[in-house]
Amino acid sequence: xxxxxxxxxxxxxxxxxxxxxxxxxxxxxxxxxxxxxxxxxxxxxxxxxxxxxxxxxxxxxxxxxxxxxxxxxxxxxxxxxxxxxxxxxxxxxxxxxxxxxxxxxxxxxxxxxxxxxxxxxxxxxxxxxxxxxxxxxxxxxxxxxxxxxxxxxxxxxxxxxxxxxxxxxxxxxxxxxxxxxxxxxxxxxxxxxxxxxxxxxxxxxxxxxxxxxxxxxxxxxxxxxx
Numbered sequence: 673x674x675x676x677x678x679x680x681x682x683x684x685x686x687x688x689x690x691x692x693x694x695x696x697x698x699x700x701x702x703x704x705x706x707x708x709x710x711x712x713x714x715x716x717x718x719x720x721x722x723x724x725x726x727x728x729x730x731x732x733x734x735x736x737x738x739x740x741x742x743x744x745x746x747x748x749x750x751x752x753x754x755x756x757x758x759x760x761x762x763x764x765x766x767x768x769x770x771x772x773x774x775x776x777x778x779x780x781x782x783x784x785x786x787x788x789x790x791x792x793x794x795x796x797x798x799x800x801x802x803x804x805x806x807x808x809x810x811x812x813x814x815x816x817x818x819x820x821x822x823x824x825x826x827x828x829x830x831x832x833x834x835x836x837x838x839x840x841x842x843x844x845x846x847x848x849x850x851x852x853x854x855x856x857x858x859x860x861x862x863x864x865x866x867x868x869x870x871x872x873x874x875x876x877x878x879x880x881x882x883x884x885x886x887x888x889x890x891x892x893x894x895x896x897x898x
Contacts, residue, residue, distance in 0.1 A: 677701050677702070677722050677723060677794065678701070678702045678703075678704070678719065678720065678721045678722050678723075679696055679701050679702070679703050679704075679721055679722070679723050679724070679725060679790075680703075680704050680706060680712075680715060680716060680719055680721035680723075680724045680725070681693055681696070681703055681704070681705050681706070681725045682706045682707075682709060682712055682724065682725065682726045682727055682730075682735070682738065683706075683707065683725075683727040683730070683756065684707050684708070684709070684727065684730045684731060685707075685727070686707060688727070688756070688779070688781070689705045689707060691781060692725060692756070692781055692786070693705055695781070695783050695786060695787070699787055704719040704721065708732070709730045709731075709732055709733040709734070709735070709737075709738050710732050710733055712724075712726075712733075712738050712741075712742070713741060713742070713745070713748070716742065716748055716751070717747075717748075721751060722751065722752075722794075723751065723752050723753075723754065723790060723793065723794065724742070724751055724752070724753045724754070725754050725756050725777075725790075726738060726739060726753050726754070726755055726756065726773075727755075727756050727757065728755050728756070728757040728759060728764065728768065729757065729758070729759065735755055735757070735768075736767055736768065736771055739753055739755075739768075739771045739772055739773060740771045740772075742772075743771060743772040749772070752774040752793050752794075752796075752797050753772065753773050753774055754773070754774055754775045754776060754777060754789060754790065754793060755768045755773050755775075755776040755777070756776070756777050756779060756781065757776060757777075757778065757779060758778070758779040758780075760776070760778055774793045774796065775789050775792065775793050777789055813871060816868055816869070816871060817869060819868075820865050820868050820869045823865055824862075824865055827858060827861055827862060827865065830854065830858050831855065831858035831859070831862065834851050834854040834855040834858060835855060837851040837854075838851050838852065838855060
């Protein structure tokens with residue numbers, strides 16, 4: 673299967689459906705076929721496609737109307753749509769892009785053009801997802817740096833105060849073990865704080881149940897040190 677891609681093919685013409693399905697199956701895609709545009713939303717929900725090939729001229733609901741419905745759905749609006757159409761006049765193409773289409777392929781379908789445009793759209797989606805990840809990561813790193821800075825000040829006060837206590841408490845006096853523990857844990861917190869300040873990426877590890885947490889040792893490796 674091509675990169676795990678699942679493609680929903682929507683066309684009221686059975687010949688077109690079979691032709692596109694043959695092309696995609698041969699290239700390793702997993703497909704689902706829909707000839708009635710009124711059932712697209714239900715099939716999208718059950719099949720969960722990563723890309724939709726959508727005919728524009730269909731009875732009942734046109735491809736433009738189907739695309740509008742999908743883009744109005746918070747759950748489905750992120751699925752890229754490539755229109756398949758014999759109408760390549762400016763008004764039709766303008767409408768197709770206006771309602772959220774990513775690209776279009778002309779009928780009769782050419783195998784090379786179809787696969788190339790699909791790969792192009794897939795690359796665009798992957799790039800957008802990568803940019804979203806980077807933006808989210810940068811926001812988290814900025815917040816982490818602020819927290820580390822604010823955390824470091826009271827930590828230094830605690831550590832310094834515990835060190836002073838150790839100088840005042842004789843070797844076997846009550847409370848010395850507690851002061852040593854405070855110093856030890858303050859040093860540990862300082863080491864954790866320094867790791868947090870070096871975080872450049874996510875590395876997760878299993879936690880309780882099915883949850884995960886960030887593996888701080890792996891996440892704090894600076895890419896420039898690799």
